[in-house]
Amino acid sequence: MWHYRFYFVCSNLLNLRKAKYHDALNSKSNVIFFVVCIIRHHLFHLFENDRHFSHMSALEKEMAFRTEMGLYYSYFKTIIEAPTFLNGLHLIMNDRLTEYPLVINTLKRFNLYPEVVLASWYRVYSSIMDFFRIPTKMCWSINRGEGLEPVESCEGLGDPAYFYITFVFLLNGVMMSLFYVYGAYLSGSRLGGAVTVLCFFFNHGESTRVMWTPPLRESFSYPFLVLQMLLLTYILSRKPSRNAILALCVSNVVFMLPWQFAQFVLLTQVSRMAKSEQCRNTAISVALGVCFVLMFGNSMLLTSFYASSLISIWVSYTTVTLGGCLAWVVTTVILKFMLAVVLGASDDAHISSLIKSKFTSYKDFDTMMYTCAAEFDFMEVETVLRYIKTLLLPVNVLLVSIIAGRVRLHLQLLAFAVLAVLIMRLKLFLTPHMCLMASLLCSRQLFGWLGEKLKHQAAVLAILSIMAVQGVTNLQYQWGIMGEFSNLPQEELLEWIKENTPQSAVFAGAMPTMASVKLSTGRAIVNHPHYEDAGLRERTKLVYAMYSRKPVEVVKRNLISLQVDYFILEDSWCTRRSRPGCSMPEIWDVEDPQNAGKTPLCMMMSRETRPHFSTVFYNSVYKVLKVPKAARPSR
Known part of the structure; x- marks a missing residue:
């Protein structure tokens, strides 16, 4: 396997004869190369131990990239699967899947230049290897037991997740x-x-x-x-x-x-x-x-405060004296809020x-x-x-x-x-x-x-x-951290979505789950884990009203206004509490005090979804609620 061969080359540096070893270490370039090799192996070793990544299917590898990670990786996947690199670049710059029905430039919003660069390298690497007919990965069948179907697992730079x-x-x-x-x-x-x-x-x-x-x-x-x-x-x-x-x-x-x-x-x-x-x-x-x-x-x-601070330096020629620092701070704060107001x-x-x-x-x-x-x-x-x-x-x-x-x-x-x-x-x-x-x-x-x-x-x-x-x-x-990634409930959910919903279906739910839905099924979503956009935060609040104590009619109208077809309900988001005051219903009590004390809507929906929604899929973790079509505006 390629990464073991790579480590073997690095290890040979340690196995050189004593004289050669000292000569190598006397060279700064060899020291730096040695450090790079050791760190890369160390990180991969920890990552492999934690997930057993080498024995995971393509879907499991994608699921292992949870929350924001899955969102970022989805754009790398979009570019490498597009007919051409430029076509893939156009798709992520005119994206309608991430905040449906909005069309957004994800390269502007999500700092995706690393994915663009890596995707271009992957396409070039794959093309060259294919041209010379050089194998780029090794694949084998993994028996998962417990009545589960075997899956194919691959290692090598030809595997997108490994390359990444x-x-x-x-x-x-x-x-x-x-x-x-x-x-x-x-x-x-x-x-x-x-x-x-x-x-x-x-x-x-x-x-x-x-x-x-x-x-x-x-x-x-x-x-x-x-x-x-x-x-x-x-x-x-x-x-x-x-x-x-x-x-x-x-x-x-x-x-x-x-x-x-x-x-x-x-x-x-x-x-x-x-x-x-x-x-x-x-x-x-x-x-x-x-x-x-x-x-x-x-x-x-x-x-940003950073931009305002630079402007402040140019305008006021700030010094690092106490008075100068105070003037710099005050000017920076004023400029920052003025720019925010002017630019909205x-x-x-x-x-x-x-x-x-x-x-x-x-x-x-x-x-x-x-x-x-x-x-x-x-x-x-x-x-x-x-x-x-x-x-x-x-x-x-x-x-x-x-x-x-x-x-x-x-x-x-x-x-x-x-x-x-x-x-x-x-x-x-x-x-x-x-x-x-x-x-x-x-x-x-x-x-x-x-x-x-x-x-x-x-x-x-x-x-x-x-x-x-x-x-x-x-x-x-x-x-010593040893683990083996497995998320069968989510795997069942994603497979069900791919097999039982149209490609045009639109989903809403918890932010981490939405990232996985977009990455692994290619379906449109209305909210996602990149919480740094004001508009996205408002959309997420509309979706997360399902975990509030608001009337079901209000939540239903929210989903209809977002043109959602399916809502993925997770009981854990309703009951999970990292500390007192931090369950989703309690967080909503701060925002929505007039409904405090009522039974959370998510608890009611976990028992019975009719007549407002219909349950089309459920397992031990997820329940998929279908938003009535008759109520939605035509698209």
Whole structure:
């Protein structure tokens, strides 16, 4: 199998004769290649262990890409299955399946450039291999037992899902080599690069989730943030060349294009750019403009705090003094809300509401949809304890106390720390940054007082040894995660939809399920998991009224207005409660207090759907309700 052969090539680096091994490691390119190989294998190993991906059917692989992941992957699938690449590109830029009956440019809305690039590569790769008649995958029949039909499972780059995740993991392997280079550059020592990489490994579960969720936007975007930070650090430390400025501009573009939240990360850097030379500010401003054009005028970019902060710098020539910082902040906030009003944009209004809910008792439907999820809650104490056990937090506290006021790297670290405390999911920015900071343990400039270089390195190795006690335990825990993906109820649902509904059928339901319906059946949906659009949030509220206490007539009118043919009801969405106040009926009580105390409509529909709807399919998890045709306007 191809990925084992790839790993074998990487492993041979370890099996070279001793002299050759040292020669190889003396070459920076070989070190970087070695790091890429190891990381790619590590990620694939974790992913395979968790899902047994190599023994899943094509449908099961698609189902494994849950919620947003399935939505993003569906566009990759659309392009590779289209008659031509340009035809596939036209389909995703004129999409009528994702928010029926609206026609939307999904390349503008969902940051899909990674899928476009990978789909073009897949088509080229497949064409070349077919031309030379070179096999690109191996397939076999898998007996699933329990009276289930056998399924075909395939491995190799010829399998679309394998091709997709392979390049995600390779990109993140390249990212790890960038961490090595960045750590070495910061500390002035190759040992510093090794410290960064080892800290990342020892805290792997807190540093990334790419091994569990490959198609998410951060999987494609974050590696370019590391490159961007490396370039920015280099530029701020000396008079930059024109090529360095151009590279910074390009890195900003490729970081922002795949991810709608990249602008918020770059906002944490703006204070570092306030006193920088005009050409640097021009580069990052040009990068934002390029992204705005390539995203077909995405208003979320132009009305962001990041865009407003750049304008503020140009207008007010802000300095980093206390008064200057205050003026910059005030100007940025005013500009942001002025632009939002002038352009009529409200896509990121829920972000402001989410931040507001963190400091006040404010809550509404949209904020609770976020805050009721654990990853958007405050950072848990267990995360801090894990940082302490691997010495990552103590080392960073020591370093920040030493370098305070001397270097600029810790400014962004503190910003990431605040964000991570407020929203646990954002620890994925904080932890890698702490690993970078740890490289400064090897800085002779900071720790030259320890004595000669050999003594300094011995002290660093001693600290790494203590880190490794818990770090290796963390790695062993991750390697020990064993699972086997199976979702028979959803498989039954998707197969039923493909066999028993017309291609023109329109579906509504829970956002994660809708992504799977679109990906695996090609049917139109009216709502989906990409919650960053104001219009989509309103459509989702209309659909989710099924899980409220509203009268059934109101919910029925909602579905009719959206031209829905089938609603997929899930009891778990009616009864699931992550914590007190966080079941869907309780979330609706905040939005719809006049109906509080009534029996949730979803409970009534789980018992009897007539006369308002008819049940056309059900199993242990899903019930498909048909919306009466006579009531719907003609299409």
